[in-house]
Amino acid sequence: MxxxxxxxxxxxxxxxxxxxxxxxxxxxxxxxxxxxxxxxxxxxxxxxxxxxxxxxxxxxxxxxxxxxxxxxxxxxxxxxxxxxxxxxxxxxxxxxxxxxxxxxxxxxxxxxxxxxxxxxxxxxxxxxxxxxxxxxxxxxxxxGSRSFYTKNTPIESPDDLAGLKIRVMQSPTAIEMVKKFGGSPTPISWGELYTSLQQGVVDGAENNLPSFYSSKHYEVCKFLSMDEHTAIxxxxxxxxxxxxxxxxxxxxxxxxxxxxxxxxxxxxxxxxxxEALDEVKKAGVQVLYPEKTLFEEKSESMLQALKEKDEHLYELAEQIKNVK
The missing domain is CATH 3.40.190.170 (Bacterial extracellular solute-binding protein, family 7)
Structure with a gap:
């Protein structure tokens, strides 16, 4: 010990x-x-x-x-x-x-x-x-909502993620999502991410605005795509x-x-x-607002696969979506 x-x-x-x-x-x-x-x-x-x-x-x-x-x-x-x-x-x-x-x-x-x-x-x-x-x-x-940010490639559609290594949390769901969008999910601890971005271990990551700002990842990643794919x-x-x-x-x-x-x-x-959005813009980050339906359409197959794999979880997702 x-x-x-x-x-x-x-x-x-x-x-x-x-x-x-x-x-x-x-x-x-x-x-x-x-x-x-x-x-x-x-x-x-x-x-x-x-x-x-x-x-x-x-x-x-x-x-x-x-x-x-x-x-x-x-x-x-x-x-x-x-x-x-x-x-x-x-x-x-x-x-x-x-x-x-x-x-x-x-x-x-x-x-x-x-x-x-x-x-x-x-x-x-x-x-x-x-x-x-x-x-x-x-x-x-x-x-808040989580969006993609990258070093060299602006993400304006899921196709732009093809071939990019994207840091994700140690979550099977997050890994599957990035795969569906066409990216290469790479689990890395939060504390190691800044260095991993600097050294090119990954090409980008996904998180909420305040975390993108407070972590200073905007110093390395100059493209922020507000696709807002999840809200965990x-x-x-x-x-x-x-x-x-x-x-x-x-x-x-x-x-x-x-x-x-x-x-x-x-x-x-x-x-x-x-505050985070204002500050990253001042730091030279290009903020993009892609058509979210392009990402949503790519992710629909995740729920359909869930229906076959775990009907209980699928029904729970449907209940959530139908809350008025």
């Missing part, structure tokens, strides 16, 4: 233990920087929990992967050594298989449709699907081991604060998207 693992173990060992500041402290770790709108929403949530509990309950936040990667934080939650974390819904696919559906392209008509799904019965059911793995979803944080949310997760130790008042404080923080984060995200 190396020194880093030992250090993390001792830091999180005190999770959900009394301290001088509050009767109970729950540690929340994540991989985002302190300027990210999701981090700001979690700080807002922590303030709300302290206020609602009159100082009896406290959230202690560790940003910037201080306690490990998304996968490592989930593993710490599963043994109750860490209280809460934020992960992409794509990362949660292994713990809640139905979440795979959120990775399918052009599932949502617009932001309003997406939020109705997340706030409704389908969204609630998806959040609860990982509880048998000791992971309880509390809320969805908006992560972030999920705030709490260990069921920790959750089950909370009394009803504590659970209510956290649930209410999470809901209020989500509404706050939606506003922050919109501002972050506008």
């Amino acid at each position: 190396n020194f880093r693992i030992i250090l993390i173990f001792f830091i999180v060992l005190l999770s959900c233990q009394p301290d001088k500041k509050a009767t109970k402290t729950i540690k929340l770790a994540h991989s985002l920087g302190v300027t990210h709108p999701v981090h700001e929403a979690m700080v807002y949530m922590a303030d709300l929990v302290a206020e609602k509990s009159d100082g009896k309950l406290e959230l202690e936040i560790y940003p910037s992967s201080q306690l490990g990667t998304e996968q490592q934080c989930l593993e710490l939650l599963q043994i109750g050594s860490l209280g809460m974390t934020k992960v992409s819904a794509a990362v949660m696919e292994n713990f809640s298989p139905d979440l795979k559906v959120l990775g399918y392209p052009y599932l949502f008509r617009n932001d309003e449709h997406r939020f109705k799904v997340f706030d409704g019965p389908i969204g609630e059911k998806l959040l609860s699907g990982s509880e048998k793995y000791w992971l309880k979803g509390l809320t969805y944080f908006d992560a 949310p972030d999920i705030l997760v709490i260990s069921t081991i920790i959750w089950d130790k909370l009394n009803e008042s504590e659970k209510t404080w956290i649930t209410e604060a999470a809901k209020e923080a989500t509404e706050f984060q939606h506003k922050l995200w919109k501002q972050a998207e506008e």
Whole structure:
């Protein structure tokens, strides 16, 4: 066991233990920087929990992967050594298989449709699907829409992706999607992506606007194609081991604060998207607005293949698309 693992173990060992500041402290770790709108929403949530509990309950936040990667934080939650974390819904696919559906392209008509799904019965059911793995979803944080960005080739149609190596998350759905569009999907960790783009290991990637900007990938990739193929949310997760130790008042404080923080984060995200778009344009990025139907038509076969492979997931996708 190396020194880093030992250090993390001792830091999180005190999770959900009394301290001088509050009767109970729950540690929340994540991989985002302190300027990210999701981090700001979690700080807002922590303030709300302290206020609602009159100082009896406290959230202690560790940003910037201080306690490990998304996968490592989930593993710490599963043994109750860490209280809460934020992960992409794509990362949660292994713990809640139905979440795979959120990775399918052009599932949502617009932001309003997406939020109705997340706030409704389908969204609630998806959040609860990982509880048998000791992971309880509390809320969805908006992560906007994901689009392609590239170094040398402007993407104006799926045909332009042919032969290009595109970085994707470790998600079978994301890999399949890029293949359908004609690209060559290449899973690479987020922390290694900037260097991989510089060195030509990949020709481009796909992500949301604030991440494209905050990661400084715009310094390398000068073409941004706003095809907005997917809208995969972030999920705030709490260990069921920790959750089950909370009394009803504590659970209510956290649930209410999470809901209020989500509404706050939606506003922050919109501002972050506008700022990111302005800044990357100033940095010389060419922003393209391709005809989305060209990408949508290419991706339709994914849902048809899903119907044959997993009828349950296909029906779930259809239910989502039909939410009014």
